[in-house]
Amino acid sequence: MADITFNIALGKVASLAALTGGANDALIMVPLEATGLVADSVMRDYDTLSDLLAGASNEQATIGRKTLTGVTVNVNDTDNRIDLDADAVTWTAPTGNPVGALVICYDPDTTSGTDADLIPLTKHGITWTPDGNNFTLNIADFFRANSAA
Known part of the structure; x- marks a missing residue:
């Protein structure tokens, strides 16, 4: 389950996730380094992945981003x-700096979009140091929306 839902995505996560599977859109998982992660109260205010990465948080680029499949x-x-x-x-033989969070973003155009186009949806805290061993992250209910009534 998500630690936070970005303010820009409140009320949108389910509808954007339902759009995936089209010609050029997808949900993208972006790993962030453990060192330098901003507080959730700060992170939730970023409106694009570009905004998030322009702050103190750094992408853990060695292991790379992953496109989510089988989104339901x-x-x-x-x-x-x-x-x-x-x-x-699954990351195969990953190495690099420790990972402190994974951010799931909606990418409306995987063919020509930029980080300024990616909408951050949810952030998931994780403690993981890539050590060269394959790593599989099982995703179960990465987001839930329910009625308050």
Whole structure:
């Protein structure tokens, strides 16, 4: 589950996730280095990935970004919520600086977009030091939206 939902994405996460699978859009997972991560209260105010990376937080670029596959948006009538899920993500022989967070962004155009086009949706805290061993991150309900009533 997400630690925070970016202010720009409140109310949008499920609808943007449902759009993926089109010709050129996707959800992209961006790893951030553990060192220099800004507080959630600061991070949630960034409106683009470009804004986020212009601050104190740095992308852990050695392991690379991952495109989420198998994204599903499920209406859960029993628990009165919407659950978003995706396939597991695997990094093969990853190395580099420790990772402190993963940010899932919506990329409206994977063919020609820039970081200024990526909308940060959710941030997930993680403690991981890439050590050359394959690493698989199982994703279960990376986001839930429910009614307050």
